[in-house]
Amino acid sequence: MTGPARITIKDVAARAGVSKGAVSLAFNNKRGVSDITRERIFAAARELSWAPNQTARSLSSQRVDIIGLALCRPARLLGLEPFYMDFISGIESVLAERSCSLLLRLVRDVDEEIDVYKTWWRSQTIAGAVLVDFRENDARVPALQAVGLPAVAVGHPSLTGSFPAVWTDDATATAEAVRYLAALGHRRLARVGGPAEFGHSAIRTAAFAATVRELGLEEGQQIATGFDGKEGARATRALLLAGERPTAIIYDNDIMAVAGAGVAAEMGFVVPDDLSLLAWDDSHLCRITHPPLSAMSHDVHHFGAEVARSLFALIEGTPTEALQVPTPSLTPRGSTAPAPQQ
Amino acid sequence: MTGPARITIKDVAARAGVSKGAVSLAFNNKRGVSDITRERIFAAARELSWAPNQTARSLSSQRVDIIGLALCRPARLLGLEPFYMDFISGIESVLAERSCSLLLRLVRDVDEEIDVYKTWWRSQTIAGAVLVDFRENDARVPALQAVGLPAVAVGHPSLTGSFPAVWTDDATATAEAVRYLAALGHRRLARVGGPAEFGHSAIRTAAFAATVRELGLEEGQQIATGFDGKEGARATRALLLAGERPTAIIYDNDIMAVAGAGVAAEMGFVVPDDLSLLAWDDSHLCRITHPPLSAMSHDVHHFGAEVARSLFALIEGTPTEALQVPTPSLTPRGSTAPAPQQ
DNA sequence: GTCCGTGACTAGACCGGTTTATAGACAGTG
């Protein structure tokens, strides 16, 4: 069995009684074919249920409709945080409008990430890329700029080199979080953050310390750790076992906050009476625990969509600048309350 | 500015002083070039930092190294469940070994899903696909079989038509869950399941009812709902408000179980003293709540990897049969305990 | 010395589209 020969543009052209050039024009909405012919071509294509071969199209038009996203996860990681799910879904919403697709790859480290992007770009697999999780002096900036990959960076403009940045004002949001807890009477705050090497962790760390100082609160302990639940739990346990335990803890994402709530319960602390907890990013997770978690919330889906829009602008050659999306804002729920009376 | 002309195989050939055919042979590890020449070619490629254009390669070899996955999510959904994250990461682990990539698309309904797959396939964008969330008489089976898309189906073989299935034995796992709770003395169980139209929901529903009957327990209430936290919470609330409330609840995924735990706490029930909860799929979520959730656990990452392996076998023409991955097994944690004394 | 087989290598067709140069038909203009 030879299998049915693939239908090509030539078959469609033959059936419509025109040249393949005409079919191409018709399918790309270009002028040069009359309406009647155009309709005849579409009819022929429909009858043969033909769709242009994307590969051939990319080759000759030197254009590609795939966007790349390589995410750095330790091998066999437990999956992605809710943040990324929302984020990806936001990117997708814009890609879908343009019939583009997202090429996803999980990689182990930054070197592999750079490799993947280089290969994708040199082999013309992708039209552009989204870069996340910026570090200070990020190795991707020089490496990917050198090969000319069009990319949009998620992170503070100070970190992203010449890649157009899409970012939220983490410093202001952190300050707001601290002020809110201070207004509730908390004087001993703590913060469980992401790995110190991430740029946004550093920004939040600095903002936390500055605001605490500014408000004259006790110097707050900050723990830099991973982003997953286990690490959030460990950090929380450490904080609560300390002699001078904090009365409120700010987390850098929602997974760690949920884990922290679990630890608090396990250690016999009542949230929010004994201890206030404030999450970040605010996925649906924050709403399904008891008590529901107060959070610095954030339209992550929209964030992803803006990133995708910026990337398209960049690819199409529109001069693109750093774009700030709305600052995460406080959404009080059941996990924050006035500080316990000493 | 015209930009630097793209480097092609011809440039590499010229630099190495050979024909483009030789370069092609060298880069595909085929016989027909001597070792010295081969090395000279690689050197030339390295100096020009050339990588074969994937698009051109696919076009002429009629081969493509991208796998498609379209996931059906209501518009702007809150993101994906942890299950999919693990699952995708498992698929990726196998794809990466072969330098393949995953093309991801979120769609709103099955019709759009079918469209996306058809377009991808007809346009030769993907080499094959992974199909999930099977319904009874699933519309994808006839539609995608008709176009000849090579695909592996995640679901019970009775649902997946001629697509090779990769599946877990939900019936046995459900029975085990019920038996475990019965052994703890529970006589009034309930189950919060996914939407009734999903095949695996139906299988679990039937197994639950059958096992309850077999053990002579009270007829257990089962609620079919969505898979997200909000729906899990609502269902749990309904169950706990009923006159004859259950003393143990089995959930179809972990998100709903976490939400259920939240509702229980909010209504003043102590888990596991007043109420036992049993989750499904067992992502890291189950371990970060307090108490940690007992679950029917499941190596979802490995599941994804097996799916990818099956798909490659299928694409390469190896006759492929249904593959059963290990049955989810009970992992008792803190959310299940002997039934309260009446 | 001739014949054959084998390994190294090349020219050129081919994959299925897009794009350019060109031609023919027709209308409007002076």
Next chain:
DNA sequence: CACTGTCTATAAACCGGTCTAGTCACGGAC
């Protein structure tokens, strides 16, 4: 009527690889 411009449509070049058929040189067998 000749001239120009516009519109439709086509043939052929082109994108950057793969792959087939064929050339050439060389060594061994008879």
